[in-house]
Amino acid sequence: MIFSTNILLYATAFILGFIIGKMNGKQNIGDQHVDPQGSFFKPQIRKRKNVEIDEKKFVTEISTNSLEKKGNDLGTKTIINDDVSSSVSKLALLKKNK
């Protein structure tokens, strides 16, 4: 009986001490924002948000107005008997079934 009363007293004292400590602790820190910095032995890995710049080159106006055509036409033409329709149908079917 005495044993169980002691346990009850110890538990009550521990809970009271925990609550008082917690309240005091909050008062000391207040509403200040705490930013964990980590320690020498356990460095804090901070999550960084990568900010990237768009380095893709901008295509400016390319004018060919200053070039005056003088000579012959460009290119040599050749006509070849070649039916690409079977390649087109077979490939289109493959792509459709994917």
Place this chain on the structure above:
Amino acid sequence: MAKGLDVGTSFIILASESEKGKVIYKDFRDAFYVIKPATPIATKMIEKGLTGKVFVKDADGSFIILGKDAIEKAVERNDSAKRPMHKGVVSSKEKDARRILTYILKEVSGTPAEQGEKLVFCVPAQPVDQEDDDFDVGYHEDVIVKLLTEVGYSARAINEAEALCYSELEKDDYTGVALSWGAGMVNVCVMLNGEPVVTFSTTKSGDWVDRMAAVATGESDSIVQAEKEQGDFTIGQPNDNQVLAAVASYYDRLIDYTTKQLASSMDGHKSLPKFKDPLPVVVAGGTSKAKGFVDLFAKKLEENGFPLPVKEVRHAADPLHAVARGCLIAAQIM
């Protein structure tokens, strides 16, 4: 209607269909040479001398000779013609490159049959042997899309070797490996049932052979190029002509280098599926037209440990037009 356009470092080739069963190719040598006359009399003399050639006159009075005429004129003056493209993309080395390339592409592609006509053009893949910020496929693609859109096309880019697969792998159910040996680069695509699984490029090809042979013999690049294209030589065999002997030797080294790069880039590649059957390997492009090329390439593939099973190594039916044909096929499905 649709068109395919191979925008190569050495040749620009347009493919279109005039009627069912007939494909029209329009080839143009991707080169220019500028002559700036010093006096009005010289202007008249030069213009007269250029009769029958392909050329334009610039606002500052200079003459820009285009295509194979540019190479002929450069050789005549013991000089080298300029290129609007370098290693598969618009050249950042030449001041006038973008303007000249734009002019050539507009002239070669012509006006569309209807507003928004589909046109597919090829672009190279990112190289595996060069870490260079100047290599910018995105910018090159944007320049071409912009100019073709201005002309009235609905243009889209395709990987060069992927286009080659579409042209050459029909009977293999679009499964195999294709290598496009252009002037500036070698583009590679591994395809499985019509889907590209691995694409990349290497930055040494025909131009590298010309440059190295030019250094070895003390000739200009244009002279070496002209000798190479007109002369008779077999890769790896001795030749009485010093230029052709150097070209044959550097071809050997180029094939060795490329097959080693292929083996190293593909070995253990995460995207490569386990192919159950041996694959066909197709080669195309102007650089592959040299005598003895296909045989030596097949031999070096085996020697240098190509990691995929190979059924055969074969040349494209029309090595110079195969990429443009693939672009045309892609444009008709687009």
